[in-house]
Amino acid sequence: xxxxxxxPSTLEKFDAMSKFFWVICVAVLVFIYPPEYxxxxxILLLLIAIFLGHINYGRLKGAxxxxxxxxxxxxxxxxxxxxxxxxxxxxxxxxxxxxxIVRGASAARILNIMLSSMLFVWVTNPRDFVNGLxxxxxxxxxxxxxxVGLNYIPILTNEMGYISDAQxxxxxxxxxxxxxRLIQYxxxxxxxxxxSLRKTQITAFALxxxxxxxxxxxxxxxxxxWSIGGVSWLIVWxxxxxxxxxxxxxxxxxxxxxxxx
Amino acid sequence: xxxxxPLISIHNLSVTYEDTDHxxxxxxxxxxxxxxxxxxxxxxxxxxxxxxxxxNGLIPYTLPATITGEIEVCGKDPRVTTTPIMAREVGLVFxxxxxxxxxxxxxxxxxxxxxxxxxxxxxxxxxxxxxxxxIALNKFRYGxxxxxxxxxxxxxxxxxxxxxxxxVMVFDMPTANLDPIGSMEVFKLIRKxxxxxxSTCIVIENRLDELVPxxxxxxxxxxEGSIAFDGTPSEVFQHSQEIMDGLGVxxxxxxxxxxxxxxxxPSTLEKEIPLTIxDATQWMRTLxxxxxxxxFKDIKFEQEISISQNENIVEVKDVHFSxxxxxxxxxxxxxxxxxxxxxxxxxxxxxxxxxLVKQLVGLLKPTAGAxxxxxxxxxxxxxxxxxxxxxxxxxxxxxxxxxxxxSVYDEIAFNLRTAxxxxxxxxxxxxLLIDRCQLHGRETVSPFMLSGGEMRTVSVACxxxxxxxxxxxxxxxYGQDHQRITALMLRLKELQKSGTSVIMISHDMRLVAEYASxxxxxxxxxxxxxxxxxxxxxxxxxxQKAALKEPPVCTIVRNLxxxxxxxxxxxxxxxxxxxxxxxx
Numbered sequence: 001x002x003x004x005x006x007x008p009s010t011l012e013k014f015d016a017m018s019k020f021f022w023v024i025c026v027a028v029l030v031f032i033y034p035p036e037y038x039x040x041x042x043i044l045l046l047l048i049a050i051f052l053g054h055i056n057y058g059r060l061k062g063a064x065x066x067x068x069x070x071x072x073x074x075x076x077x078x079x080x081x082x083x084x085x086x087x088x089x090x091x092x093x094x095x096x097x098x099x100x101i102v103r104g105a106s107a108a109r110i111l112n113i114m115l116s117s118m119l120f121v122w123v124t125n126p127r128d129f130v131n132g133l134x135x136x137x138x139x140x141x142x143x144x145x146x147x148v149g150l151n152y153i154p155i156l157t158n159e160m161g162y163i164s165d166a167q168x169x170x171x172x173x174x175x176x177x178x179x180x181r182l183i184q185y186x187x188x189x190x191x192x193x194x195x196s197l198r199k200t201q202i203t204a205f206a207l208x209x210x211x212x213x214x215x216x217x218x219x220x221x222x223x224x225x226w227s228i229g230g231v232s233w234l235i236v237w238x239x240x241x242x243x244x245x246x247x248x249x250x251x252x253x254x255x256x257x258x259x260x261x
Numbered sequence: 262x263x264x265x266x267p268l269i270s271i272h273n274l275s276v277t278y279e280d281t282d283h284x285x286x287x288x289x290x291x292x293x294x295x296x297x298x299x300x301x302x303x304x305x306x307x308x309x310x311x312x313x314x315x316x317n318g319l320i321p322y323t324l325p326a327t328i329t330g331e332i333e334v335c336g337k338d339p340r341v342t343t344t345p346i347m348a349r350e351v352g353l354v355f356x357x358x359x360x361x362x363x364x365x366x367x368x369x370x371x372x373x374x375x376x377x378x379x380x381x382x383x384x385x386x387x388x389x390x391x392x393x394x395x396i397a398l399n400k401f402r403y404g405x406x407x408x409x410x411x412x413x414x415x416x417x418x419x420x421x422x423x424x425x426x427x428x429v430m431v432f433d434m435p436t437a438n439l440d441p442i443g444s445m446e447v448f449k450l451i452r453k454x455x456x457x458x459x460s461t462c463i464v465i466e467n468r469l470d471e472l473v474p475x476x477x478x479x480x481x482x483x484x485e486g487s488i489a490f491d492g493t494p495s496e497v498f499q500h501s502q503e504i505m506d507g508l509g510v511x512x513x514x515x516x517x518x519x520x521x522x523x524x525x526x527p528s529t530l531e532k533e534i535p536l537t538i539x540d541a542t543q544w545m546r547t548l549x550x551x552x553x554x555x556x557f558k559d560i561k562f563e564q565e566i567s568i569s570q571n572e573n574i575v576e577v578k579d580v581h582f583s584x585x586x587x588x589x590x591x592x593x594x595x596x597x598x599x600x601x602x603x604x605x606x607x608x609x610x611x612x613x614x615x616x617l618v619k620q621l622v623g624l625l626k627p628t629a630g631a632x633x634x635x636x637x638x639x640x641x642x643x644x645x646x647x648x649x650x651x652x653x654x655x656x657x658x659x660x661x662x663x664x665x666x667x668s669v670y671d672e673i674a675f676n677l678r679t680a681x682x683x684x685x686x687x688x689x690x691x692x693l694l695i696d697r698c699q700l701h702g703r704e705t706v707s708p709f710m711l712s713g714g715e716m717r718t719v720s721v722a723c724x725x726x727x728x729x730x731x732x733x734x735x736x737x738x739y740g741q742d743h744q745r746i747t748a749l750m751l752r753l754k755e756l757q758k759s760g761t762s763v764i765m766i767s768h769d770m771r772l773v774a775e776y777a778s779x780x781x782x783x784x785x786x787x788x789x790x791x792x793x794x795x796x797x798x799x800x801x802x803x804x805q806k807a808a809l810k811e812p813p814v815c816t817i818v819r820n821l822x823x824x825x826x827x828x829x830x831x832x833x834x835x836x837x838x839x840x841x842x843x844x845x
Binding site: 004006125126127147148150154155158162163165166167168169170171172173187188191194195198199202203204205206207208209210211212213214215217218219220221222223 | 314317319322323324343344345346348349352353355357359360361362363364365366368369372373374375376377378379380381382385386389405407421422425622624644645648649652653655657659660661662663664675676679680709723724727
């Protein structure tokens with residue numbers, strides 16, 4: 001779900017850093033746009049994912065279910081907002097229109113930032129991203145810490161699968177009571193933690209044994225290069241950010257919305 | 262001992278880990294020269310891996326320990342040099358194929374070390390291209406390392422160390438996950454490096470058949486971590502009996518055969534012990550020609566365990582399986598297994614062996630076909646119900662430790678406690694298993710803190726606790742020494758006698774020949790052979806196709822038969838060989 005999908009697509013061919021700065025452009029746009037524009041941006045991002053990223057239905061469905069659950073939690077927070085126009089009530093709890101607007105705006109922003117970030121992860125080889133960061137001046141030890149973190153996702157996913165299988169094979173039935181489930185969950189987490197620590201230790205040994213950190217610089221088999229497609233894509237989005245800033249801040253077309261919520 | 266300038270000098274070296282009061286390595290003295298291929302072997306927990314980690318500075322740089330004595334590797338003192346700096350001189354391949362992967366993609370993994378050593382881009386590319394050819398994984402070049410099989414991962418790890426071109430290379434059980442032909446390729450590659458590049462290679466290994474004829478020197482460690490023997494293979498194996506019985510190291514089958522003949526007839530042995538199959542064949546021919554040895558043509562192979570002829574414990578019918586929309590891993594597998602049998606599943610790395618056994622315990626569901634285990638149709642059975650009757654011991658023992666890592670006792674008790682047995686019964690059963698599996702003194706230790714061999718023993722003990730009808734073991738001898746393997750296999754034989762059926766996946770053909778009553782050969786998802794191991798080992802072409810290798814004794818017998826000696830067919834073990842001859 002949160003790994004590079006390695007599916008050939010237009011976005012996949014773009015260089016990693018152009019895509020990274022594109023995510024930043026999206027993050028700026030969500031704060032310029034009012035909620036209704038953010039919803040349009042969300043649809044645009046979905047279309048980009050489908051047509052330019054070739055993201056399949058299964059992956060997109062999984063991502064959307066997480067994003068919508070998150071949006072629901074955000075909207076639920078609207079109960080804590082006291083407004084003037086009540087929409088509905090559950091017992092003593094009243095949900096106001098103002099709460100919906102404020103929480104809806106936050107949810108829309110978060111959804112767009114998360115969707116663009118997920119899209120970045122799906123269509124970007126993490127190695128190219130790390131190499132790009134180093135080329136832009138980030139010390140390679142820090143950049144590789146991010147990389148090793150990304151590397152750890154498949155290991156951890158595999159580990160969780162093994163432990164889950166092992167627990168089932170060792171006769172652990174799923175407890176029906178909440179307390180029982182919490183105990184089982186704790187057992188699972190402790191096993192995952194212990195195994196992860198052990199794996200981390202072996203990875204640390206391997207990193208040291210492969211001379212990681214022996215020099216202040218290193219060479220690269222796959223050097224980072226900006227791509228024409230990626231840079232063009234980034235320029236379009238930078239222009240969109242500039243245009244939106246002019247429209248919002250300069251021409252006050254989004255008056256009352258900019259950072260209003 | 263070394264024939265040239267010593268690259269490694271060790272004097273009175275002792276190593277004690279911080280959390281223990283006894284030294285793991287005890288007063289080690291040795292010198293290893295440039296261009297030597299040194300094999301280090303010894304029982305589980307004797308300090309073989311510790312020695313490897315001292316050489317590249319992981320101990321004490323990353324793993325704190327008290328080191329006494331003197332050590333110098335390529336002119337550096339690893340006690341005061343960081344591991345990343347030592348990595349220029351010493352490359353280390355670990356046992357765990359997955360944990361030592363540092364990147365996501367295959368070509369990146371091979372390039373990772375040399376990149377850190379500032380190897381220029383063109384040279385990097387050349388090294389990666391060359392090594393991908395050597396390990397024959399070019400088609401996966403841009404693929405994820407996590408999608409490779411265990412054996413393929415280990416080949417990548419070896420290539421990643423070779424890419425750094427260190428002066429000394431240390432391989433800590435590098436072929437534990439490889440099929441026999443894969444192991445042979447790795448050993449030949451190591452020998453080539455020594456011959457052509459004058460690299461110094463230290464290989465820690467307990468499977469000695471392929472390596473001994475290639476090694477210049479063998480160091481045998483004792484359980485207490487001191488050197489018992491150090492010399493050329495021929496010198497060291499003058500002490501065969503002591504190495505096998507006293508130290509628990511499995512001898513190469515050729516050496517074992519010679520030792521057993523020597524036992525019966527000491528004067529048959531010349532000064533130089535035959536170490537290769539060809540030498541042993543020639544030696545046998547001389548003995549027969551000189552009439553010192555007589556061949557019995559009619560020998561009986563006794564079946565000591567009765568196997569039910571009617572009752573099937575496993576029925577697999579036309580099973581197909583693929584992961585998601587990926588390629589088909591199992592392509593129409595069909596076979597039956599009778600109750601009380603010990604079935605060995607063999608095949609090359611990536612042939613689908615583990616995928617097949619995961620179907621048998623319900624962890625994976627076939628995309629087509631039907632499976633019945635212990636009378637249960639797996640399509641309609643609950644995983645927990647299946648697990649109560651068919652136990653599966655994972656390939657990597659730590660994968661199945663789930664009892665919060667508290668203690669070996671808790672881990673073994675886990676299945677019984679989840680099944681609801683009272684503590685009196687749990688204690689009685691766990692104590693019995695601790696006794697039978699020789700785990701005394703380890704009851705309160707976390708299973709994660711044990712050596713690889715001990716972890717394997719605990720993982721088997723865990724799955725035996727509930728007395729399953731079918732026990733499935735994935736590479737049960739991985740990382741184990743001879744004594745533990747023998748103890749485990751005898752335990753399995755006992756279980757088999759009491760009616761438990763056993764399936765084991767193994768790359769160890771000697772083990773298969775010795776213990777399996779039936780063998781299933783899987784090659785790229787298709788059953789290529791199902792039957793008596795004696796018949797399988799009569800088919801060298803089929804074995805070659807599946808990247809397997811017959812036990813050395815089979816080759817010796819075939820060589821003798823081809824030379825016109827009237828040896829009976831079906832000799833696949835040293836014992837059977839000894840039954841077929843009479844030493845005068």
